[in-house]
Amino acid sequence: MTPHRLMPLLLLIGVCLSQPALAQVNPFRGSKDTPLSASDISAINEATNRLLEKPQLVTGASEPWTNAQSGAKGTAILGKTSQHKGLACRSVQYKATIPGPRPERSATLIWCKTKDGWRML
Numbered sequence: 001m002t003p004h005r006l007m008p009l010l011l012l013i014g015v016c017l018s019q020p021a022l023a024q025v026n027p028f029r030g031s032k033d034t035p036l037s038a039s040d041i042s043a044i045n046e047a048t049n050r051l052l053e054k055p056q057l058v059t060g061a062s063e064p065w066t067n068a069q070s071g072a073k074g075t076a077i078l079g080k081t082s083q084h085k086g087l088a089c090r091s092v093q094y095k096a097t098i099p100g101p102r103p104e105r106s107a108t109l110i111w112c113k114t115k116d117g118w119r120m121l
Contacts, residue, residue, distance in 0.1 A: 025120055027094040027107040036098065040072045047076040048092060052111060052118045057090060071099045079108065084121055087112040 026041050047065035066073040079091030089112040110121040
């Protein structure tokens with residue numbers, strides 16, 4: 001591979017490796033309803049980050065999110081604790097209202113605390 005073609009690949013790898021512990025996650029992936037925009041997914045992830053990084057993780061705690069551009073909004077709600085392969089885990093329920101024919105949706109994901117941060121199970 002020539003140097004001018006290798007540089008963009010190395011830059012892409014560097015950007016991917018420098019991302020925060022919580023990757024961009026779409027809890028509503030695979031839905032046949034109106035899709036979420038990239039900015040909706042960013043807002044959901046920011047709410048999840050705020051929720052899981054609180055000093056006291058209390059079941060029922062919530063973090064709202066909103067995207068004025070798309071009209072979508074919702075809440076990430078902290079659920080029960082669990083263990084998976086020795087890791088402390090928490091369920092997070094996502095509730096969202098997204099403009100379209102079926103606006104209400106919900107999903108639940110399991111997040112586990114690793115040495116590198118929270119990861120989706």
